[in-house]
Amino acid sequence: MSENFIELRNVRKEFAGVVALKDLSLTIQKGEIHCLAGENGSGKSTLIKIMSGVYQPNAGEIYIDGNKVENLSPMASIEHGVQVIYQDFSLFGNLTVAENLAMNVQLREQRQVLNWRKVREIAKEAVKRLGVDLDLDMDVEKLSTAGKQLVAIARALMSDARLIIMDEPTTALTGKEIETLFRIVKDIQSRGIAILFVSHKMREMLEISEHITVIRNGQKVADGPTGDFDEALITRHMTGSDIISK
Ligand code: ADP
Ligand code: MG
Numbered sequence: 001m002s003e004n005f006i007e008l009r010n011v012r013k014e015f016a017g018v019v020a021l022k023d024l025s026l027t028i029q030k031g032e033i034h035c036l037a038g039e040n041g042s043g044k045s046t047l048i049k050i051m052s053g054v055y056q057p058n059a060g061e062i063y064i065d066g067n068k069v070e071n072l073s074p075m076a077s078i079e080h081g082v083q084v085i086y087q088d089f090s091l092f093g094n095l096t097v098a099e100n101l102a103m104n105v106q107l108r109e110q111r112q113v114l115n116w117r118k119v120r121e122i123a124k125e126a127v128k129r130l131g132v133d134l135d136l137d138m139d140v141e142k143l144s145t146a147g148k149q150l151v152a153i154a155r156a157l158m159s160d161a162r163l164i165i166m167d168e169p170t171t172a173l174t175g176k177e178i179e180t181l182f183r184i185v186k187d188i189q190s191r192g193i194a195i196l197f198v199s200h201k202m203r204e205m206l207e208i209s210e211h212i213t214v215i216r217n218g219q220k221v222a223d224g225p226t227g228d229f230d231e232a233l234i235t236r237h238m239t240g241s242d243i244i245s246k
Contacts, residue, residue: 009060010060011062052084130187134150169199
């Protein structure tokens with residue numbers, strides 16, 4: 001059995017002549033906390049959208065559980081267990097926490113009639129499991145940024161997620177909220193779910209991840225266990241200052 005959950009091989013993505021990703025290979029193992037590091041514009045979000053089936057690569061291959069996947073669509077990506085928590089969280093502000101959590105279930109069950117009481121129970125369980133204080137009946141737009149993020153995480157966990165991708169999750173959080181997020185990330189990992197933690201903040205990635213991939217200008221420039229890196233080395237890889245100074 002392969003330890004790899006998803007593998008990208010030599011992926012290329014262009015937008016009207018702009019090369020966003022070039023010959024990029026990346027492997028995320030089952031159950032690992034993997035950090036994708038890169039400066040603004042380096043291609044991180046594009047890479048996420050390829051893994052989640054939003055964009056089709058112009059070249060290259062995607063493997064999930066060792067099997068080649070052709071034309072990965074957003075729906076197929078979700079069915080394979082890939083969940084993305086975007087920076088805007090993609091929630092419905094004028095619906096309550098419980099209603100937002102029910103959305104995922106509703107989408108999956110499609111035409112089946114929702115048993116609201118059951119959905120509410122599942123939602124309650126999902127929030128309880130995160131160990132946080134979230135009022136199921138509050139409108140999401142009234143929550144803090146951290147609160148909205150927790151709803152998005154709980155929603156991702158209500159599907160059969162195998163990989164949760166978090167795009168720059170700490171951007172708008174306080175120090176205490178980051179601590180809570182990290183505790184939750186580790187709890188998610190303990191359920192055997194892999195995390196792709198997308199960031200450009202050195203200290204955070206060194207603290208939370210087990211493996212770091214650094215990209216610059218759409219290309220992979222470093223890849224290895226977190227123990228092989230320190231802040232100075234990641235900065236050099238991200239900025240390419242090693243090249244400039246020579
Ligand atoms: P990051 O998330 O690391 O900041 P992105 O993946 O958003 O980087 O962008 C990588 C590069 O691709 C940038 O040069 C960006 O301008 C370009 N790009 C991303 N998405 C599009 C798009 N939809 N159309 C045109 N160019 C894009
Ligand atoms: Mg981005």
